[in-house]
Amino acid sequence: IRNFGLPGQEPGAAGPVPMTLHGAISTGPKGNRVYFGYGTNQGGILQIVDREKLLNGPKEPTPENLLYPQVSRFDMMPNNGAHTVFPLLGVDMPEYAKAKDGSPRDFIVITDEAIQKECLEGRQQVWFVDITTETRPMGVSNWTVKEASGNYCTRGGRYGSHSSNEAVTSVYHKRIMFFTWFNAGLRALDVRDPYNPKEIAYYIPAMNKNTVVLETPATQRGKVNATAASDRMAIQSNNVDVDDRGYIYVVDRANSGMHILQLTGSARAIANWPKK
Template sequence: MPSTELPKPDFARNMKLIGHSDIGGRGDGLQLMVHRGYAYVAHPWSQGFSIVDVRDPKNPQTVNYVAAPANTWNIHLQTHDDLLLVINALDLFADVETFTDEKIYYTQSVGETVASRKRERAWTAGMSVFDISIPDRPRKIGQLDVEGVGFHRLWYVGGRYAYASALLDGFTDYIFVTIDIADPTKPVLVGQWWLPGMNRAAGETPDWGDGKRYALHHALVHGDAAFACWRDGGLTLLDIKDHSVPKLIKHHNWCPPYGGGTHSPLPLPGRELLVVADEAVLDNEEDGRKHTWIFDIRVPENPISISTFPIPAEIDYTKKGGHFGPHNLHENRPGSFISETLIFATWQNAGIRAFDISDPYHPVETGALVPAGPTIMTDRRAGRPKVIQSADVFVDANGLIYATDYNAGLEIIEYGG
């Protein structure tokens, strides 16, 4: 779409929309990676993933779509060098009988909800590995299959090991796993770690009560430490020197009194800080005001929260409809934009935000762009509001911002600096 036809953002400050793509008519996007001039976009409702040529960011072109296996979603993915790793899991939102209300997904154990349906196993669970030496023509070279619902999200930035959240048979919800990909054609699951109470098959009993999900969303790894977010189960720091036997350094949970949804970690090792975003998961702040926290982790065994990011307030976003609050963070991946003072985040119905944390005790918002709402709803869930729900953000080495939405396509944004 030429820049003259760009959808007008609802709000912009120190950010400018320069490109937009409807992703070949599949406007629903979740995680995205920009790699060698191509955006790899995972779809929550269109299943599969798409590839968009963004070498000319003002004129992005959708060049490929790879369908997911039957009854399977590919909502998260990772790129590094010539490899693309894609999760496989049961397409939970396609199971309209079980997940008619999104509150069921966010407030109940997924493993036990799925098991209660006693449904026939007819989906692919685990991870697929693609060769992307030709960026727009991924070639599948490896597969890791597991017994269970499948993987949710991955972390891979090179080397021998990848890391995933995995819902395996016998567990209440997603746990932390390590994957050996020394041979990417034959990835192997080598280690597991979970919060006590999650291993039903071993006789463990959850003690966190009804209305909560203790489930790993994902972990980021730096050195021998994994920083992991467990939704209503809070944060763990794990020692992964032995990838087959991860060990707990610290478990810290602030739910209650806060509303849970702990979702996205971002370690800033040069400053011994950790940014953690709690996802807003219900409409109109029904799950309470959610925050993005800054932790001092100079003593890893005792992380201390020292501040929270400012809350967008140009309008009353709580009343706008949909989810209002943090979701994902740009993750400082190798080859992308890397900063320990400038943080980019998605804020769902409040769009994309930039924050200067030079003074970690006083974060300051330095830019924002709220994209226009979707014209077509790809989200198949009943009653979803027709508003922007900015989902993921990636910033390339040149500082261009790429963001997805559950319905409104791919946005490409310049930051004013």
């Protein structure tokens, strides 16, 4: 057990304090990596850490000891966060198979969290970072729901990404990922080529008798010039995960409950269904 974070977060540190850790995903002893995401809607940082050094290295929270297990760090733009940092490792890239070190490649999928309503913050979306050369992470693509496709900024509630699925199942892994987008519902992306992610399906649940107006977090009130749209009721798809049967589970932040979904049509054909 130890205290760990970024330099600047240790006791007695001076100067600006980095955003706090939100999510961490470990590959376990075999992979020997932990991926940390700091910040949610601003000041985002992806940190790649050596698991063995983290667990067994020097524990005193000094700047030097905090950097000891770090493999690399990727700083995002000031107005974007790193709510979820999901590893897509060993992705076969047929287009680059003949290029030097072209395939397979390793990626981290970073999902920001939208917090302000009415688009009164940086656009929170999904980012694909190539970490094949671990010490030199490089952003290679991004994806967002087009606002005009549903007039989401004035629809009520939050609009923007929140999280991705984190369960790893052979049905979807390295083929399809799912992302919640608050009032734009659930989005499914074909991630077989992380340089060119493509939307293949979406689902926006209907509001019901349990849906409520999502409150603005106390830390955000009064910071922006909100209008009447901020008080409109809207679906707020918040978290998503999947299971080995291919079912997709989406829960709503505005009290609308849980939705259990499955893919249909051409999107379903991309998944890796067990042979019968």
